[in-house]
Amino acid sequence: MIDDSELETAYFERLPLEPNLNKACLPAKMEPIALEGALSESQVACMERSIGEVNYLCDRDRLSLSLIANAHLNNDSEAWEEYVKAHLVEIDGTNPALAYRYAFFLYDEGDYAQASNWAGVALAYRSAWTGQEYLDRVFSLYELRAASGQAIWRAVAEADESEDSASFDARLELCHVAHEWQIFAEETQLDSTVPIAVLEMTGFACEEN
Structure with missing residues (x-):
């Protein structure tokens, strides 16, 4: 065969x-x-x-x-x-498997903005995956984007203790990422505990923003 x-x-x-x-x-x-x-x-x-x-x-x-x-x-x-x-x-630029690996590589290198960017690219073309691979990879990509968002927000906040526009924008972006992760987890019956915790940490109700 x-x-x-x-x-x-x-x-x-x-x-x-x-x-x-x-x-x-x-x-x-x-x-x-x-x-x-x-x-x-x-x-x-x-x-x-x-x-x-x-x-x-x-x-x-x-x-x-x-x-x-x-x-x-x-x-x-x-x-x-x-x-x-x-x-x-x-x-x-439509190869989700390559974008997936590149996103995690960049995260390990500490390039959180680009890690989140390429994770977003992989998510955009996630239809190439099926079954358990789809669930595992999409969940991991949302998790990576949330972790990257937290790192970016933390860095901005530490650079300026006041709630300036950059810190606000970073926190709001993290809120949207966590909300998307929560929706995916709940729709696929995966654990939504962490995305909900991240969402609450931002202090926003992102479905209203």
């Missing part, structure tokens, strides 16, 4: 070759090497050049995802971040 990946490979192999694609680093040849984390420096350089030169989006997508996989398998977080950001910004 032929699985989906074999059918996808067969489909791509029937497509005419992109005229600007370097034959030394064709996606079909690079993908299995990348999935072992075994791309050489010259292969990586060839793939990077090809991504900037080819016109076919499917080829750019495959080469880019291969570079991401190779960097991940080699524990090269700097290269991984660079490739992921470039992929989401320049190639495919």
